[in-house]
Structures are given as C-alpha cells and as structure tokens.
Amino acid sequence: MSEQDIKVPDLGGADEVEVIEVLVSKGDTVEEEDPILTVESDKASVELPAPFAGKITKLSVKVGDKLSEGDVVGTIDTDSAGGGDDEDSGEDKTGEDTDKSKDEAAKKELEEKDQDAEEKKSAGKDDSGKAKKGGGSRKETVKVPALDGFENVPVIEINVSEGDFVGEDDPLVTVESDKATMEIPSPYAGKVDKILVKEGDKLSEGDDLLEMTVEEGADSGDEEEADTGGAEEETSDKDEKSDKADKDGKGGKDKDRADTSEDTQGDSTYQPPTPGAKVHAGPAVRKLARELGADLTKVKPSGPKDRILKDDVEAYIRQNLKKAQEGGSVEGAGIPGIKLPDFSQFGEVERESMSRMMIATATNMQKSWLNVPHVTQFDEADITEMEAFRKGQKQAGEKKGVKLTPLPFILKACAAALEELPQFNVSLDMERKEVVRKKYVHIGIAVDTPHGLMVPVIRDVDQKGLWQLAAEAQELADKARDKKLKPAEMQGACFSITSLGGIGGTAFTPIVNTPEVAILGVSKAAMKPVWDGEAFQPRLMLPLSLSYDHRAVNGADAARFTNLLGQLLGDIRHLLL
Numbered sequence: 001m002s003e004q005d006i007k008v009p010d011l012g013g014a015d016e017v018e019v020i021e022v023l024v025s026k027g028d029t030v031e032e033e034d035p036i037l038t039v040e041s042d043k044a045s046v047e048l049p050a051p052f053a054g055k056i057t058k059l060s061v062k063v064g065d066k067l068s069e070g071d072v073v074g075t076i077d078t079d080s081a082g083g084g085d086d087e088d089s090g091e092d093k094t095g096e097d098t099d100k101s102k103d104e105a106a107k108k109e110l111e112e113k114d115q116d117a118e119e120k121k122s123a124g125k126d127d128s129g130k131a132k133k134g135g136g137s138r139k140e141t142v143k144v145p146a147l148d149g150f151e152n153v154p155v156i157e158i159n160v161s162e163g164d165f166v167g168e169d170d171p172l173v174t175v176e177s178d179k180a181t182m183e184i185p186s187p188y189a190g191k192v193d194k195i196l197v198k199e200g201d202k203l204s205e206g207d208d209l210l211e212m213t214v215e216e217g218a219d220s221g222d223e224e225e226a227d228t229g230g231a232e233e234e235t236s237d238k239d240e241k242s243d244k245a246d247k248d249g250k251g252g253k254d255k256d257r258a259d260t261s262e263d264t265q266g267d268s269t270y271q272p273p274t275p276g277a278k279v280h281a282g283p284a285v286r287k288l289a290r291e292l293g294a295d296l297t298k299v300k301p302s303g304p305k306d307r308i309l310k311d312d313v314e315a316y317i318r319q320n321l322k323k324a325q326e327g328g329s330v331e332g333a334g335i336p337g338i339k340l341p342d343f344s345q346f347g348e349v350e351r352e353s354m355s356r357m358m359i360a361t362a363t364n365m366q367k368s369w370l371n372v373p374h375v376t377q378f379d380e381a382d383i384t385e386m387e388a389f390r391k392g393q394k395q396a397g398e399k400k401g402v403k404l405t406p407l408p409f410i411l412k413a414c415a416a417a418l419e420e421l422p423q424f425n426v427s428l429d430m431e432r433k434e435v436v437r438k439k440y441v442h443i444g445i446a447v448d449t450p451h452g453l454m455v456p457v458i459r460d461v462d463q464k465g466l467w468q469l470a471a472e473a474q475e476l477a478d479k480a481r482d483k484k485l486k487p488a489e490m491q492g493a494c495f496s497i498t499s500l501g502g503i504g505g506t507a508f509t510p511i512v513n514t515p516e517v518a519i520l521g522v523s524k525a526a527m528k529p530v531w532d533g534e535a536f537q538p539r540l541m542l543p544l545s546l547s548y549d550h551r552a553v554n555g556a557d558a559a560r561f562t563n564l565l566g567q568l569l570g571d572i573r574h575l576l577l
C-alpha cells in the first residue's frame, strides 16, 4: 500500500478557506482531479481536486473546518487506483511534480478569481464615481468582466429582477465554468433597469449583462448597510422586490418557478442525496441557506445540472412551515405540528406564499414563544392629568409639526422604570450562564405596517425630551411603513412597547421580543369610575400588559414595574426627577 497525504494546495492569496462540502467518504475510490472538497473564500467557492487517483484511506476534515495551504485533510492509497494509473503510467502521479501541478492549478484558479473580484471592485468604484457625492444619476450598461480566462460560461442563476435596487458588489448573476461557480458582482449601486441575459445564456468577457441607473451619492447608504451587516434590510429589500415584481407582473417567471419548486419540494418521490454527497449551489444560495437554517442536502434542486437555486431554498423553508401547520414533523422543531383540515371542503379558498418578512416574524415569534416562559402582569395607570396636559400641548405640537400622543410619555416612564428596576434591562446568555446588564436605554416600538410588524428602536430614551421622542417615534413609524428603515434602526433594543391604544382593546399578552426580557403592551385608555375612599370619581385609566421572561424577572418585580409606571404616568412631574 502506498499512502499519500492529501494536502491543501496554495490558495492563491486566500489565507484561510472554509470547507462547505465534503464530497467523498473514507473508502471511496477517486480518479485524479475528482473533486473531493468544496471550499469557500470570501470571494469564491472552489472544488479542491484529488491530487492522485486511488482509494481514500483517511479523511480528517468536516464541513465548517477552516483550512490553509499545506493542511493535510486525508490520505489516498495510490495502489488502489483504477485503470487511470495505467493510462497515466508515463507520468509521476505520486511525485512532487504532480502535487505541484495540482497546487498550481488550484492556486491559479483562486488567485484569478480573487484578482478578478478585486479588479471588478475597483473598476466599479472608479466608474461609478464613488467619491462623487450629491444628486444626479446616469445610465450604465454593465458588462461581463474577465471570467478567469473562460468563454461561453453559462448563466445558471439571475440574482436580481428589473426594478431592483442593488448595492455595489451585490451579486447580479451566477455563472458556472467547469471548475467553479462565480457570481458577477454589480460594479455600481443603483437600479436595475433591464436585464439583457437569461438563464442558460453563454457569457464571455465584454458581453452586455444589464442596464442600470446609477445613483450618484447612493454609496453612503451602502456603507451604512455594510456596517450593520444588512441582514434585516436584506429581508425588507427582498420583500420590497417581490412585492414590486408581483405588482407589475414582472415577477411572473420567478413566481412560477418558486411555485414549481415548492411543489417539487413536497414531492414524496424525491430522494435527498446521501450525507456527504455533492450539492451544487453557488455562494449566494449557500449564504441564504445558512441564514434560513436550511440543510442544502435536503433541498431538491431545480436548476440546470441539479443546481440548487435560491427559490429552492425558500420553497424548502415554506414547505417545512406548511408541514408544521399540517401536523408533519419539521426538522429540529421537536414538537407536534398542527394538522390542518382540507378547507376547500367547507368553501372556496385560495393560498398565497408568505413574504420573507412574514416568515421571519413567524419564526421569531415562535422561537420566543417556545424558548421563553412568559407571564403577563396586568395593571392600569390613571392618566387623567397626563391627558389634560397632553391635550394642552396641541397647539405647540402643531407649531413644531409633531403630534404628541401618549406614546412619548409611556416611553419616558418605561426608561425611568428600567433605570429603577435594572433587572428588566438585561439579556440572558444561557450558553455561558451569564446575565448581560445593559448600561443604555434603547426602546423598540412595534409599528403596524401593511407589510407586517416592524420594531424600530429609539436610542437613549432616558436622555431625550417628550417632543424629541414624539418626533423620533413618528419618523421611525413613517419609515417603517415606507420600508425605509435601515438595519441599525431596528437593532439594539433593551425593551419594547407595543401600543394598540389607538386601535382598541382592554388587555393583551404581548410576546417578548427576545433577547429582551420584557415588553409592555398598551391598550386603549377609557373613563372608569374609580373609588377615592369616599366616592367614585371618573378617571381616565390606561390599561398596561407587561409580558416578561420569567427566567430573568420575577412576578414581584413585574408588579413593581407596572406600579411604578402607574405612579410616573399618574403624576408626570415624577418624570422630571
């Protein structure tokens, strides 16, 4: 037996890559150059080929491992090589030369892709005049950049739709050579006007890809997006895109494809590949799968050459949610689902896909409901005097262009209560068995929008006055309704307020917005007879429903919290102290 180490070749400039797929198992016989691992740098995913033909005798690598040049990932018994050895007998298969030539090939592949990505990035910056600020826009035709020396590379996925707004470097289309999958990034930030290619088209350097309107100065927003990770904005953006596509009918093709894909996700004849088997998917699809927690080996591909598309991942998630509703078991949930009857037996029904935002909200609500032992404390605050004062400010509000509703008073009272009872201003880190105490007071406000519930965050509520809080709440609620919130504006809350006071109701049990540990529900204030010790007095009473995580907060503290809110709102002079 002649065992040879399988070493990671020079990674062409990338210090470290992550293993995203192990394509072979111990005992497998491989030909030289057969792909054995798929690795991903921050720019490209590449398959590492077997340096020799033979039998895999050891494999010491798993998905998620980080690899650098020279790492040994296994061994191959080259004596067990098939006929390929004979054919190649003139070559030194086990010698350094072969090893080196494989190293060189993989190095070149990664190097060229990285270089190309860098070139495209800097070309994009120069061309788009990123340094230019201020208004104005211009039309640009985006062309296919250098494709690692390849020509006629098929488009396997189009990542944008006409009308979409994209940031610089956002993937526009995915192409696949016979060695690697590459995303062609946008050299500009702007709006996609016209897509000039379709799936299956073969592209070469210099071909026209799409037409864009480039907003000059749009780069600042991008930078912010990059700073904040952009995950949540991506959700709302995508939602916006699909809304738009649905409205103007351009989403028809995607929609059909998603529907088809969803149907096939439910196809009981589909046999997922065995663990460790090869999964074809581009970096953007893999990223989406990681974000949504989808196991790609279980997703049925609908793209060319069994490639998994974004639609397939989304359809897989939808299918799992549907299964949960219908009583099927969902990966990882571990709880029985709710079986749905066939509603059509009772009358006409129609079904529509959930938006990404709805899926995200449903997932978060369920996570919180299942993980957090909820208790709700009900109370009332006498806001008779507060309301008299608030109404007295109507004219001042009109002058400032700000409407003073009860919400800013409630925000201020909650900030004071969080300072007085800091056990509400914490998060629990159950993994490390630690309580995270926050020294800042940022409060989320639930906003009801036509596209779903959003919770923008007002920062440093303890340091702001009523007018400022009123103006910020109004501005954030408007932005939420116009889908203009940035991810940073929805992050970092210590506590949330959900006010249904403008709508109605007497009490409700809000769900804690984890990892916060409490949320205040506010219902509609109503005049009530209140006994003052001698007689009933008509008082305006504001119903409060404080839901809390009983792991972090005990019932006595919850009662203290709502008592304190009652005192602060009952006599708002306390808010000044």
Ligand code: COA
Pocket: 404, 405, 406, 407, 408, 445, 446, 447, 448, 449, 453, 473, 477, 498, 499, 500, 501, 502, 503, 510, 522, 523, 524, 525, 542
């Ligand atoms: N009792 C009585 N009236 C109330 C009240 C209360 N608790 N809270 C507000 N109002 C009044 C306001 O004063 C205003 O009346 P006016 O026009 O006569 O002055 C009216 O109700 C509408 O107020 P609204 O525009 O809703 O402002 P707000 O500052 O109270 O609330 C939002 C702002 C963003 C919180 C609110 O619009 C919203 O979206 N609420 C829904 C949140 C939600 O869906 N939560 C559920 C999560 S599960």
